[in-house]
Amino acid sequence: MTNPTDSNIEVFDTTLRDGGQSEAVSFSVEDKLHLAEALDHLGVDFIEGGWPGANPRDDAFFEAARERTLRHARLLAFGSTMRSGNTPAQDPVLSGLVAAGPDGAVIFGKAWDLHVELGLGIGLEENLALVRDSVAYLKEQLGVVLFDAEHFFDGYANHPDYALRVLEAAADGGADRLVLCDTNGGGLPAQIGAAVDAVRERLPGEVLGIHCHNDGGLAVANTLAAVEHGVRHVQGTLNGLGERCGNADLTAILPNLILKLGYRGAQLGPEELERLTATSRLVDELANRSPRNNQPFVGQSAFAHKGGVHVSAVRKDARTYEHIAPEAVGNVRRILVSDQSGRSNIVHKLQELGLLDRLEGNDAAVAQVVERIKDLEHQGYQFEGADASFELVVRRVIGDLPEYFRLVGFRVLDAKRHAGEAPESEATVMLEVGGERAHTAGTGNGPVNALDHALRKALVGFYPELREMDLVDFKVRVVSAGGGTDAAVRVLIESGDPHEHWGTVGVSANVIEASYQALVDAVTYKLAKNGRSDHLLAGGVVEQASGSGLDEG
Structure with a gap:
């Protein structure tokens, strides 16, 4: 040998x-x-x-x-x-x-x-x-x-x-x-x-x-x-x-x-x-292990930068805060967005998402995006695992996101009928799409799963591409502990289709409301990525479930 x-x-x-x-x-x-x-x-x-x-x-x-x-x-x-x-x-x-x-x-x-x-x-x-x-x-x-x-x-x-x-x-x-x-x-x-x-x-x-x-x-x-x-x-x-x-x-x-x-x-x-x-x-x-984010060289956070001073320096010369080029080990540089972010983080992220050209020379819009992100982070939002929600925030600030649908109301019911059986969850959703109403119900193995089913069931007749979309992962974090069970929670959702995965976030004192925010962002991101710019119209109300007594005001 x-x-x-x-x-x-x-x-x-x-x-x-x-x-x-x-x-x-x-x-x-x-x-x-x-x-x-x-x-x-x-x-x-x-x-x-x-x-x-x-x-x-x-x-x-x-x-x-x-x-x-x-x-x-x-x-x-x-x-x-x-x-x-x-x-x-x-x-x-x-x-x-x-x-x-x-x-x-x-x-x-x-x-x-x-x-x-x-x-x-x-x-x-x-x-x-x-x-x-x-x-x-x-x-x-x-x-x-x-x-x-x-x-x-x-x-x-x-x-x-x-x-x-x-x-x-x-x-x-x-x-x-x-x-x-x-x-x-x-x-x-x-x-x-x-x-x-x-x-x-x-x-x-x-x-x-x-x-x-x-x-x-x-x-x-x-x-x-x-x-x-x-x-x-x-x-x-x-x-x-x-x-x-x-x-x-x-x-x-x-x-x-x-x-x-x-x-x-x-x-x-x-x-x-x-x-x-x-x-x-x-x-x-x-x-069947979760990758360790802070693992040297190959971890997701190995070349992630959050502090504004760090990001500013890295954009000038990555050697300032990176001991090797991430590409040398097949990894990638990530710029994180948070309430610690400065203008450099936001600008880098805009460039990464292909949105910077739309803001070229518009310093006021960049400043508005920075302040909006920091305000949301202060409320408990976190965009480090929710790039899709970050992109939607930016596009809403600059007026570049169509309103694909509007919520009229939703209701979620959980019922446990026998001690030895799992609870049953049912969600009812009413939406407006291009002036028309879609009223549907969905069931699931939990309230969020039921709400996800009902939301996409209401929309799929208008946007058939939503059939290929799935909810991949769901995480809940408490972001303020002062109120006990009244504490605000942050919901991070990972969604996917045959082409990519994306993350969205919602925050509320009500876990269902936070979940709904993240689900709406997930659907909206999918439609935006598919190039949807229209508000599809249909004749009459789309009734796919019996009435639920929702306030339709």
């Missing part, structure tokens, strides 16, 4: 194996196959697929993976050294690794004398033989073997010579990589660097790897320290997934190594790094 040069690194991803041990994360076989292809496309060198023989899902994954071809990455199976008393050919773990048919194997062995004597209950010399013989057998059978020295840094701190002898035993067996593991995740960068220096002095010809956990919050820092001291094989997971506090996060490690320290992988350089954010979000989607 070709060794990396001083300027190159090898990237080993264990999202499918170690990452799958995260609490509340469970990848299906199809998920793992999908992620393996995405990781290969990103340019990683090794993908650790799982432990064949440990569970049926990993067995099924390796069986299915044999029918797939990866462009570059090698798919490795994970296991342990053989059990005491077994021969390599008779050991079920080693036999399972060979039977899985991977491109190679990764096995872990004990490098901490405490674990050898207390955990395994065997002598120190026997452990060395298990390591050496297990590696040699797999090297003969599979050709590529990586050895994970489990608890290496704790073992080195407790018994340095023995920890180094474990590595020597793996090297004697023919291991292609000796991976130093901070398994408990408690190491410090200086300790990691000093231990790596000792290993390089004792085993100068070996390619060393680093595998850090994040229990001390230093997994990324420890990994970078190891590389600075000569390690060239880097292990981690995307988004830092992993047991307990997770593994070293490759979404932070890779940009630092490639963009700041000048390293690159055999197939992973600056161009491939532009796929990092998309790959990160795919992992979260398949893991």
Whole structure:
């Protein structure tokens, strides 16, 4: 196996194996196959697929993976050294690794004398033989073997010579990589660097790897320290997934190594790094996790600017408040609008939405937009997740938004008829559209869902494109706590159609009224984006439900 040069690194991803041990994360076989292809496309060198023989899902994954071809990455199976008393050919773990048919194997062995004597209950010399013989057998059978020295840094701190002898035993067996593991995740960068220096002095010809956990919050820092001291094989997971506090996060490690320290992988350089954010979000989607907004490099907030002074500077030169260009990792710059916004934020947002040309030279209109946004924020509105509502505010201020419909009234009823049954919700809506009235009712699994159904049912005869629109997400936040249950609430709604998603906001002391505001903005935005400039007329009142007793005044 070709060794990396001083300027190159090898990237080993264990999202499918170690990452799958995260609490509340469970990848299906199809998920793992999908992620393996995405990781290969990103340019990683090794993908650790799982432990064949440990569970049926990993067995099924390796069986299915044999029918797939990866462009570059090698798919490795994970296991342990053989059990005491077994021969390599008779050991079920080693036999399972060979039977899985991977491109190679990764096995872990004990490098901490405490674990050898207390955990395994065997002598120190026997452990060395298990390591050496297990590696040699797999090297003969599979050709590529990586050895994970489990608890290496704790073992080195407790018994340095023995920890180094474990590595020597793996090297004697023919291991292609000796991976130093901070398994408990408690190491410090200086300790990691000093231990790596000792290993390089004792085993100068070996390619060393680093595998850090994040229990001390230093997994990324420890990994970078190891590389600075000569390690060239880097292990981690995307988004830092992993047991307990997770593994070293490759979404932070890779940009630092490639963009700041000048390293690159055999197939992973600056161009491939532009796929990092998309790959990160795919992992979260398949893991059924909400992406962490403040995650470095790939988070939604990683290049978001809110303060007016910051935005003013970024518009002149992004380097003033950005340590890299967001595009380098496939992310985007976001300018947030709030009561902390200055003119720069608003101008940037107008430019982003393609509305600035309409206000060119009209400083009074820009000032009016700024004041309107700040006033709404003071009332509890938040536009950071509601770009569609922000655009509608601007268009209303400058008189560039048709009135597609007008509310006459609505009523929402909730009824729980039996203790063991869910409540039933029904909403009735009356609207005017181009001078005509639409009067409809809708049901749903909650009052907002019912109101959404009734609103769009009233409008779809006039605006058929609303059939392709759906309510995707719904969030409620209390924005003033002084009145207890009388407190104002903010409702954020995400809507979508086959082409895009958009966010809208409403605020009121009444959660239904706040929801209605956000729903109306969602529908209005859809019609505006579709280029609607007309007020469709129809003959007579559109009666799609029986009368509700609404005040039609």
